[in-house]
Amino acid sequence: MATxxxxxxxxSFQAGSRAVDSVSIEVGDGEFLALLGPSGCGKSTLLRMIAGLEVQDSGSIALDQDVLDGVPPAKRDVAMVFQNYALYPHMTVFGNMAYALKNRKVPKESIRQRVLEAAELLRLTDYLDRKPMQLSGGQRQRVAMGRALVREPRIFLFDEPLSNLDASLRATMRLEIRQLQRRLGITSVFVTHDQIEAMTMADRLVVMNQGRVEQIGTPLDVYRNPQTSFVAGFIGSPAINRLDPALIPGLPSECVEVCIRPEHLQETGEVDLGLFTIDLIEELGSETIVYGALSGGHALTIRIEGVHTKSIGDTFNVYCEAKDLLLFDHAGARLANTAS
Amino acid sequence: MNRLHRYQLADHAILILGILFLVTPLWVVFASSTYPAEYLIRHGLQVIPGDQLVETYWSVLTEKKGFTEQITAARMLLNSMILGVGFAIGKIAISMTAAYAIVYFRFPLGTFLFWVIFSTLLLPLEVRIIPSYKVVADLGLLNSYTGLIVPLIASATGTFFFRQFFRSVPEEVLEAAKLDGAGPIKFFIDILMPLSKTMMAALFIIMFVVGWNQYLWPLLMTTNDDYVTIVYGIKQVMQNLDESRIPEYNRGFALAVLALLPPIGIVLIFQKMFIKGLLESDK
Known part of the structure; x- marks a missing residue:
């Protein structure tokens, strides 16, 4: 348990470009924090620095009262689950899980007990004698978790651990990891580029872009109140609509971009955005995504709950509530919405 | 169906011809080795085995012959075995550790040094045999197993093989081992060595056969009959010519057959791992 x-x-890896730029984050005891961002945003580098696999140029990392700077990875009391699992191919499941303990000279009987406990927890008891080659993707994933678990680390690090799994297995593992983490209460940092993973699993999200932290907050907070234009565009699927401020009267002069979520566009409301023509409809059952354009050629996406009766080529006026508009200045920073 | 049949017949004919081409000389050597020397001089090479099988091989293995008449074929086999095994194990050990250093440790000129090692492939033993002889002589290692083996165990081929293999081991495995508390030596012994098993077996066969077949090197490095290898020993049989006796062709043939057996045995034992090591790596 640790902060x-x-x-x-x-x-920085090359002079002049910073892979990670002045990042300050605090992860609370037992918290599940997700680092989210596009590839190359520095999230993995940050995680590897926490693990001690990379060394930061400046700044400091501390776990509780212990400053970790300069401490070798094995002595940091952190465990990491890798994207490709990085299991030792020549060792059995038991051997993989026991290796760290063996290196720490834990007594044999105690190793056995801890590995068996972890295997029980992860439903791996029947596979302890198998080699990683003989396991399915999900089982390998669980072995990687088990290897981290038996060490009883103060903090868990996950480096995109679900990206090698197929979609349905990913959903199951998402749930499993979350439940396990909550049950054990181990502070965890989870790196992902998948917003669904981040939104569903994390207590708090850190959205990163180009080495910098764009926003830190709970999943809902980040979704509802994006602090930058990047966050607004990165979070949410289908993607947020970006509008020309000229379409809407009465906006502050420094506003250069207006965003609105697809579910906030309706057929009634305070602000009239103009005539909309439907180009494409995606029916997902629980919701319907409508793609089309305003009369000025401006593309929009609208999300409607449930099934609807519209068809391609239909036109109607689109409205929204003023409070749902997100305003950004030329630097991409959020502006106060005077209407709300 | 008929066409398929014809194709298969042709395939088999080619295979059978190939086998005959390779095996017939060996068979003739074996069959001839079972006749007395005088018979061979009078009647030439033989295809049907004679009745001297046990006598020839027994006398070759136990009677002291050679330049000073002090060495048996059994001893020659032992010498060859020591040379072959020492050569193979030495090469594997040196090239594995060299490749480990090149791949996993960053040191100045690492890549450059690798290519320097690699370029030594352009200099076969025969080119550097005189300086090598000088070095061995100055170290006082002539007429010793150390002198026979150690100067030959640096291997550019082996280093290259292991370098390519180590580079194909995922980076994350190293990182996971680091997090699991394995230092450089533990990582090498616990992770890399077991992963390299098939590679080591493959290299062992190749290097053993190369070591076994060394001719010029033992010839130059040893003057004492105690160190004669079997490959070199075959040639000594012909010395009888100079002494105007009948050359003991049957003994020569028997030695040739004996010289063949250990490499064949090694290949048969390691064959499976050899092919696995060359074709795939179980990562």
Whole structure:
């Protein structure tokens, strides 16, 4: 159980471009934090610095009272689950899970007990004698978890652990990891580029872009109140609609971009956005996604709950509530919405 | 169906011809080795085995012959075995550790040094045999197993093989091992060595056969009959010519057959791992 504090971490691989730029994050005891961002945003580098596999150029990492700077990975009391699992191919499941303990000279009987416990927890008891080659993707994933688990680390690090699994298995593992983490109460940092994973699993999200933290908050907070234009565009599927401020009268002059979520566009409301023509309809059962354009050629996506009666080529006026509009200035920072 | 049949017949004919081409000389050597030397001089090579099988091989293995008449074929086989095994194990050990250093440790000029090692492939033993002889002589290692084996165990081929293999081991495995508390030596012994098993077997066969077949090197490095290898020993049989006796062709043939057996045995034992090591790696 531990609190992780990153203060002002910087790292560059090439002179002039920062892979991680002044990142400060605090992860609370037992919290599940997701680092979310497009590939190359520095989230994996940040995780690897926490693990000690990379060394930051400046800034400090602390776990509770212990400053981790300069401490080798094995002594940090952190466990990591890798994207490709990185199991030792020549060792059995038992051997894989026991290896760290063996290196720490834990007594044999105690190793056995801890591995068996972890195997029980992860439903791996029947597979302890198998080699990783003989396991399915989900089982390998669980072995990787087990290997991290038996060490009883103060903090768990996950580096996109679900991206090698197929969609249905990914959903199951998502749930499993979350339940396990909650039950054990181990502080966890989870790196992903998949917003569904981040939204569904994390207590809090850190959205990163180009080495910088764009926003930290709970999943709902980040979704509802994106602080930057990047966050607004990155979170949410289908993607948020970006509008020309000229379409809407009465906006502050410094506003250069207006965003609105697809579910906030309706057929009635305070603000009239103009005539909309439907190009394409995606029926998903529980909801319907409608793609089309305003009369000025501006593309829009609308999300409607349930099934509806419209067809391609139909036209209607689109409205929205003023409070749902998200305003951004030229630097991409959020502006106060005077209407709300 | 008929056409398929014809194709298969042709395939088999080619295979059978190939086998005959390879095996017939060996068979003739074996069959001839079972006749007395005088018979061979009078009647030439033989295809049907004679009645001297046990006598010839027994005398070759136990009677002291050679330049100073002090060495048996059994001893020659032992010498060859020591040379072959020492050569193979030494090469594997040196090239594995060299490749480990090149791949996993960042040191100045690492890549450059690798290519320097690699370029030594352009210099076969025969080119550097005189300086090598000088070095061995200055170290006082002539007429010793150490002198026979150690100067030959640096291997560019082996280093290259292991380098390519180590580079194909996922980076994350190293990182996982680091997190699991394995230092450089533990990682090498616990992770890399077991992963390299098939590679080691493959290299062992190749290097054993190369070591076994060394001719010029033992010839130059040893003057004492105690170190004569079997491959070199075959040639000594012909020395009888100079002494105007009948050359003991049957003994020569028997030695040739004996010289063949250990490499064949090694290949048969390691064959499976050999093919696995060359074709795939179980990662």
């Amino acid at each position: 992780l504090i990153l203060s002002d971490i910087c790292k």
